[in-house]
Amino acid sequence: MNVTILGARGSMPAEGPEFTEFGGGTTCVLIETESQAIFIDAGTGIIKAPHIENKEITILLTHPHLDHLLGLPFFEALRKKGNQINLYALERNGKSAKEQVDGLFDVPYWPCKIENYPAKINYHDLKLPMTIGDVKVEGIEAMHPGGSLVYKLTHKGRSIVVATDYEYDEEMSGDLLVFAKDTDLLLMDAQYTEEEYKDRMGFGHSTLKQAMKVFKESGAKSVRFVHHDPFHNDEFLRNLEQPIKSTQIMFAREGEEIVL
Numbered sequence: 001m002n003v004t005i006l007g008a009r010g011s012m013p014a015e016g017p018e019f020t021e022f023g024g025g026t027t028c029v030l031i032e033t034e035s036q037a038i039f040i041d042a043g044t045g046i047i048k049a050p051h052i053e054n055k056e057i058t059i060l061l062t063h064p065h066l067d068h069l070l071g072l073p074f075f076e077a078l079r080k081k082g083n084q085i086n087l088y089a090l091e092r093n094g095k096s097a098k099e100q101v102d103g104l105f106d107v108p109y110w111p112c113k114i115e116n117y118p119a120k121i122n123y124h125d126l127k128l129p130m131t132i133g134d135v136k137v138e139g140i141e142a143m144h145p146g147g148s149l150v151y152k153l154t155h156k157g158r159s160i161v162v163a164t165d166y167e168y169d170e171e172m173s174g175d176l177l178v179f180a181k182d183t184d185l186l187l188m189d190a191q192y193t194e195e196e197y198k199d200r201m202g203f204g205h206s207t208l209k210q211a212m213k214v215f216k217e218s219g220a221k222s223v224r225f226v227h228h229d230p231f232h233n234d235e236f237l238r239n240l241e242q243p244i245k246s247t248q249i250m251f252a253r254e255g256e257e258i259v260l
């Protein structure tokens with residue numbers, strides 16, 4: 001599997017010269033095999049997606065918060081007639097996958113519906129586990145307001161677990177430790193510092209300390225911390241990363257490619 005971090009920012013996009021190293025695009029991860037191009041979320045990171053040719057295109061939504069959908073109207077693959085994109089989402093608040101997307105991109109909030117774009121989106125209400133081509137997809141529910149899915153994708157004995165938008169809880173997070181056990185790559189929410197978390201408990205995001213705990217206790221082989229707070233610039237993130245950085249442990253940088 002080839003993994004490309006297209007967007008690792010959380011909550012809102014960030015912009016400017018102080019956001020170039022870790023990037024300002026919101027959540028989007030591209031996972032590719034020989035036949036599949038699977039995007040986890042369609043945050044603004046998806047705008048920088050590489051051109052996809054001769055692969056099935058799938059979008060797996062963790063949840064429909066704005067920062068995970070905002071890039072969808074600018075997804076290059078949507079602009080090509082004849083393209084088919086499979087979009088999967090769990091039913092949320094009684095809304096189907098299609099209703100979640102239509103609710104956002106419709107007049108007067110957006111000039112046209114996504115279905116008016118040249119490509120066709122096939123909507124699927126998610127039922128896990130499932131397979132997409134040669135990729136096995138599993139999920140567990142995250143600790144997050146309104147819910148969010150933690151995905152695990154497995155291909156040829158290698159796996160990635162994506163736990164963006166996840167608030168660690170000492171008593172409730174045992175299932176994540178089991179789910180991420182021995183995975184090759186864990187993408188883990190580490191939006192807040194310990195100091196910030198005092199005012200943001202219940203917002204649905206973890207601290208770096210909590211994220212490190214999940215990494216260590218799960219036995220995952222490597223980790224990239226994701227969902228960077230929009231107010232944490234490059235220097236701030238570098239300072240947080242410096243004491244723990246290794247080839248296995250890093251903050252996610254937009255554009256990074258990882259071969260599993």
Ligand SMILES: [Zn+2]
Pocket residue numbers: 010011027065067068165227
């Ligand atoms: Zn988010």
Ligand SMILES: [Zn+2]
Pocket residue numbers: 063065144148165204
């Ligand atoms: Zn969220």
